[in-house]
Amino acid sequence: MSFYRKYRPQVFDEIDNSAVRERLLSLLSKDKTELPHAFLFTGPKGAGKTTAARLIAKLFNCTKPLKNGAPCGKCNACTAIADGRYLDVLELDAASNRGIDEIRTLREGIGLVPTSGTYKIYIIDEVHMLTTEAFNALLKTLEEPPPHAAFVLATTDPQKIPATIKSRCVHINFGRAQTEELLHGLARVVKEEKIDIADDALAFVASFADGAFRDAMKLLEQVSFEKGKLTKEKVQKLLAASEEKTIIAFFDALAAKDAKTGLDIVAQLVATGRDIRSFITECLVESEHRLVAAVTGKEKSQMTIDDLKDFIGKLTQAYGDLRISPIPQLPLELAVVEFCKISAISNKPPAAPSPTLTGLLTMEKLTEHWKDFIEAMKPYNNSIAGVLRSSRPKGVDGGIVTIEAFYSFHQEKLSEMKTRELIAQVLKKLFGEKVKVEVVLGKK
Numbered sequence: 240m241s242f243y244r245k246y247r248p249q250v251f252d253e254i255d256n257s258a259v260r261e262r263l264l265s266l267l268s269k270d271k272t273e274l275p276h277a278f279l280f281t282g283p284k285g286a287g288k289t290t291a292a293r294l295i296a297k298l299f300n301c302t303k304p305l306k307n308g309a310p311c312g313k314c315n316a317c318t319a320i321a322d323g324r325y326l327d328v329l330e331l332d333a334a335s336n337r338g339i340d341e342i343r344t345l346r347e348g349i350g351l352v353p354t355s356g357t358y359k360i361y362i363i364d365e366v367h368m369l370t371t372e373a374f375n376a377l378l379k380t381l382e383e384p385p386p387h388a389a390f391v392l393a394t395t396d397p398q399k400i401p402a403t404i405k406s407r408c409v410h411i412n413f414g415r416a417q418t419e420e421l422l423h424g425l426a427r428v429v430k431e432e433k434i435d436i437a438d439d440a441l442a443f444v445a446s447f448a449d450g451a452f453r454d455a456m457k458l459l460e461q462v463s464f465e466k467g468k469l470t471k472e473k474v475q476k477l478l479a480a481s482e483e484k485t486i487i488a489f490f491d492a493l494a495a496k497d498a499k500t501g502l503d504i505v506a507q508l509v510a511t512g513r514d515i516r517s518f519i520t521e522c523l524v525e526s527e528h529r530l531v532a533a534v535t536g537k538e539k540s541q542m543t544i545d546d547l548k549d550f551i552g553k554l555t556q557a558y559g560d561l562r563i564s565p566i567p568q569l570p571l572e573l574a575v576v577e578f579c580k581i582s583a584i585s586n587k588p589p590a591a592p593s594p595t596l597t598g599l600l601t602m603e604k605l606t607e608h609w610k611d612f613i614e615a616m617k618p619y620n621n622s623i624a625g626v627l628r629s630s631r632p633k634g635v636d637g638g639i640v641t642i643e644a645f646y647s648f649h650q651e652k653l654s655e656m657k658t659r660e661l662i663a664q665v666l667k668k669l670f671g672e673k674v675k676v677e678v679v680l681g682k683k
């Protein structure tokens with residue numbers, strides 16, 4: 240388990256962001272019936288919004304609260320909530336299908352009394368992605384919530400939340416964490432994991448994380464694999480080297496028009512929790528440097544001036560698209576694919592087939608490229624890729640791709656709304672066609 244998940248604050252006192260901690264602690268004196276029933280958590284990714292949302296769920300449902308009213312973090316309800324297996328805490332992701340099905344399910348189920356606890360808690364992540372229609376449905380629910388329900392809406396983009404929704408919520412802003420707050424969190428991990436690291440080295444890790452707890456934890460995890468005492472110099476070298484190496488490898492791949500390696504590097508960035516926005520910025524800096532060097536003839540560039548210009552255009556586009564993309568790495572991936580494809584086509588005679596698989600998706604094509612499709616799924620979700628490996632395509636008809644699974648738990652896994660959306664997205668990326676995905680159970 241990653242440090243970030245393993246060391247998520249489980250009780251109010253462990254929240255490292257002091258402003259948030261104070262706001263939440265001020266709720267403890269209230270009787271449960273007086274607690275606000277809707278919260279809006281705003282702030283960047285990795286700031287601890289989901290963690291705090293689960294703490295709110297514990298506050299409502301803890302069966303053995305402490306003297307000051309704080310959830311204990313130990314009772315059955317608290318531990319089930321921490322593990323994400325508490326039936327009355329429903330975590331919905333508004334980014335999938337823009338929340339239409341999610342809000343419908345919410346509206347259908349909200350009237351029912353809680354199964355295990357006293358309160359049903361709805362945590363809606365990326366709530367700004369909801370459609371107007373879904374927002375309206377949510378607003379109706381917020382206006383007349385049943386007494387047994389409470390809501391935590393979380394967003395990275397508060398500007399997009401309608402004022403009517405905002406006015407019904409208690410707003411808590413997570414902001415970027417102060418370096419001291421990050422240090423406070425990191426120190427907890429260092430102690431538990433017995434990591435031998437100098438104080439100034441730890442401070443460097445905190446400053447490198449740019450205000451996000453998740454990034455700070457991931458960086459610490461990355462350097463913790465080194466043997467011996469971690470000095471500041473060592474940590475600086477490790478983190479700088481990994482940054483520089485990645486950029487150079489990325490440009491090497493692009494110069495060779497090797498889209499696969501380019502995409503693998505992006506997948507690694509995602510897996511290690513790197514901020515895609517800052518990576519694109521670094522790539523732009525590097526491109527500018529290479530462009531100037533190529534024009535002035537100071538350095539021989541691997542890429543032609545035209546290629547560099549083209550790539551800078553695509554990176555700038557990707558940077559702008561980040562804001563509206565539900566999948567943060569997607570604009571960068573598109574930039575890689577398009578850059579490599581365009582160059583590849585211009586290098587071939589015009590009659591040659593395009594090396595990407597665009598065009599109408601047929602059963603034949605899908606069967607032929609089933610392995611490529613599974614490969615393409617891996618960076619997004621390795622476990623789904625695994626399930627797909629033991630499934631097979633069954634039909635492509637009228638924009639519907641039917642997949643045949645051979646175990647009912649595979650069928651269930653693949654049939655989840657989120658999973659089908661993801662499969663459709665990867666298929667679109669690979670074959671250029673928007674499809675719907677159905678999953679059936681077949682006999683072996």
Ligand SMILES: [Zn+2]
Nearest residue numbers: 301311314317
């Ligand atoms: Zn408890």
